[in-house]
Amino acid sequence: MHDFNRPKRNLPREIYNTEAYDDLEEFYDDQTKLQIYTDRGIYRPGQRVQYKVIMLTRDPSTGQNIVFSKANKYFKSWMADNEPLLELKDPNYRTVDSIKLVPDDYGSFSGSFVIPKNAMTGQWSIDGDVIDGDNGYFKVEEYKRPTMEITMEKPAEGPLPGEPFELKLKVKSLSGADLNRVKITYQIIRESNYFGNAPYINPIVTDTIGYTDEKGLLVIKVNDVNLPKKILIPIRNGLSLTGYQPQPQKPLAKPPARITHSAYLHGRSRSTFRQ
Structure with a gap:
């Protein structure tokens, strides 16, 4: 005690x-x-x-x-x-x-x-x-005309709490060409309701940097190890990211062009499944 x-x-x-x-x-x-x-x-x-x-x-x-x-x-x-x-x-x-x-x-x-x-x-x-x-x-910041677009492919079905899943990001220029080696800073946040005096779980699942491959694709693998697998409430994961368009290797008078994107992935509750 x-x-x-x-x-x-x-x-x-x-x-x-x-x-x-x-x-x-x-x-x-x-x-x-x-x-x-x-x-x-x-x-x-x-x-x-x-x-x-x-x-x-x-x-x-x-x-x-x-x-x-x-x-x-x-x-x-x-x-x-x-x-x-x-x-x-x-x-x-x-x-x-x-x-x-x-x-x-x-x-x-x-x-x-x-x-x-x-x-x-x-x-x-x-x-x-x-x-x-x-x-x-x-x-x-003041408006900057975008020069690229980012799209996201979510899993076909929302994952269960604690279940790994993947997000696929595709980066293209507005002309339609794939952009390789684009720097992507991204953060994935878990959203849920907490009851009574239950322990609070840090909602930031990951906060890091990735780069697209030669086809302009970045695969983000998510494994929320801090979330109990038997939790009985639905979880919503939010993705917030910024993409930086690659620039020539020379000093620049202004920062590289970038674009921001955010989206949500709704998970399933284990309360509707047998344990």
Whole structure:
């Protein structure tokens, strides 16, 4: 059994003890944070940014991230005391827009912000006013005429949780020619609902770089080893990528052309299958 009265020096701050915190309410307040995701990594002025937020805290016994929601008896009073906001901030960290943060029963909140048409280019962010957020950064850039297109071939049937699958990306120039050795930066994010105080699983499945072959094809093999195979809720995997068109081997006055793409792959729930 965990001893909350162990000396503070022997426990990390992520685990509750009576020397570091007056009570559990103070512990949950100190450990609360936001996990923030946007549907893309790059936008143009005037475009809409779709976001999803998951409110997290830590298990007082293990220090593991858990969802902070109505299932926690301190959640209601914490929300009343803090009245948190979600804010859209420009590269100068000035608040451009905000909305009251009201998570659902699963600790999640989703919506959108519209980037002003006269927006400053650079790195923007979505963050909480009283809670720190992770991963809420994105870029705003002026429109650049695309010179290539990316298409994706999904599996014929959505995979079961924990089941490996493949995604095939095809890159072509707008003239129809295949483009080889195109650099693709991609991120695959798992989306699901978390119940009660269930352990929170990092939704980033992979975040890496690949290159197309001589036919302009990149095969992405996904094996979500962190997802329990017997999970009984449906999983949705989101793919966000940026392709960089290859350039001649000489100094350039401006960066290479690129294109962004995002898509979702809906998985099946094991609750409809016999174990």
